[in-house]
Amino acid sequence: MWTRTVEMDGVNTEEEELLLQELYKQMFIVAYSIMRDRSLAMDVVQESWLKILMKLSTLKDPDKIIQWAKVIASNTALNMLKRSSRQTTHVSEESARYQPESKSDVEEQVVQKMICETIEQLDDTTRRIFVYKYFEDLKDQDIADKMEMPVGTVKARLHRGKEQLRSLLSDPFPNPGST
Structure with missing residues (x-):
């Protein structure tokens, strides 16, 4: 399903598994850097996976899936921070918006x-x-x-x-x- 959806012909199951592991790892790093809490970061990654699966057909360049997933994870984490508490302010939210x-x-x-x-x-x-x-x-x-x-x-x-x-x-x- 994954290879057919992102049109990555010639990718075997082992390569799919490695890609999924890398996606998870990269998304977790982004989420954790913003949330600074392991369980919240895992929640962000889970919510991000749902968004990715729902919007996968909009991905134009399959080679950029990791960057795309990291942006989704970052946006999801920032939205979760905003929802969780307007009173508690995290400086990391501001720095996470900045992309070099x-x-x-x-x-x-x-x-x-x-x-x-x-x-x-x-x-x-x-x-x-x-x-x-x-x-x-x-x-x-x-x-x-x-x-x-x-x-x-x-x-x-x-x-x-x-x-x-x-x-x-x-x-x-x-x-x-x-x-």
């Missing part, structure tokens, strides 16, 4: 990933404020209203958070004996 196209884009993505991972080290409240401010472009007053806190508290947390990020990013490999 050139060497400079890849370098920018590495820097962006490093910043996102560093932001994840902040306490939950400060991290949410950062995401609202820098990823969702909310104004300080809007953040204060959304989080039900004074605008001064938002500004203070942003300031302290920036200082903490600056410190963490300036020395990404601190000496364990220096703390």
Whole structure:
């Protein structure tokens, strides 16, 4: 069925099995990088498989099935994150939207990933404020209203958070004996 549907003449059952295993592996990697939870990533992969099977006839180039499947898994994971909780914000969602196209884009993505991972080290409240401010472009007053806190508290947390990020990013490999 699989070979006939994607018109991959000459592919034997062993090759089909390897292709399916590779698809699953690649989809799981994408899903896990976004969800950061094994069981949620498996749910994403399962939901993605259903979408793939339903839309397989729309695949124009069978050689690009892995890339196509990864995009579906990524979109499914992002949609699941959005559905699961508007309150809990994950920085990885923002970085997952970015697709590199050139060497400079890849370098920018590495820097962006490093910043996102560093932001994840902040306490939950400060991290949410950062995401609202820098990823969702909310104004300080809007953040204060959304989080039900004074605008001064938002500004203070942003300031302290920036200082903490600056410190963490300036020395990404601190000496364990220096703390």
